[in-house]
Amino acid sequence: MNLIYNSEQYSVVEFGADRTLDALRFGGYEIVDKGGKREIFIAGILAQHFRRDVNELIAGEPTMAEIDEFLGSYDALMSQPVLLH
Numbered sequence: 001m002n003l004i005y006n007s008e009q010y011s012v013v014e015f016g017a018d019r020t021l022d023a024l025r026f027g028g029y030e031i032v033d034k035g036g037k038r039e040i041f042i043a044g045i046l047a048q049h050f051r052r053d054v055n056e057l058i059a060g061e062p063t064m065a066e067i068d069e070f071l072g073s074y075d076a077l078m079s080q081p082v083l084l085h
Contacts (some may be wrong), residue, residue, distance in 0.1 A: 006056055007064050015043075024064045027051075038078040052077050 005012040015028040028043035029050055042050055057070055 005067065005071075007068055009033065009068045009084075012071070031071055031078070032082055033071075033075060033078055034082075036075070036078065037082045039080050039082050040074060040078045041075075041080075 001016070002014045003011065004014045011032045011034065013030040013032075015030070028041060028047050030039060030041045032039040045048065053070070062070075
C-alpha cells in the first residue's frame with residue numbers, strides 16, 4: 001500500500017495487485033474525503049479506469065486544486081464514514 005496523494009481535502013492510497021484476492025486482482029484505491037469524513041475503496045474495472053484517468057491528469061502537470069477537483073468527482077460514490085484515519 002502506498003500513499004500516492006495527500007492534500008488538505010483528499011488522500012489517495014494505492015493497493016497493489018494481488019492475483020490471489022479477487023477484489024485486488026487489478027489493484028485498488030482508497031480515496032478519503034477528509035472534510036466530509038468519508039471514503040470509498042475502488043477495485044477491479046473502476047480501479048483500472050481511475051488509474052487511466054489519473055495518468056492522463058498528471059500528464060498535464062495539474063495543480064493540487066485541479067487534482068482535488070478530479071477527486072471530487074468521486075464524492076457522490078463515497079458513502080463509507082471514516083472512523084479510524
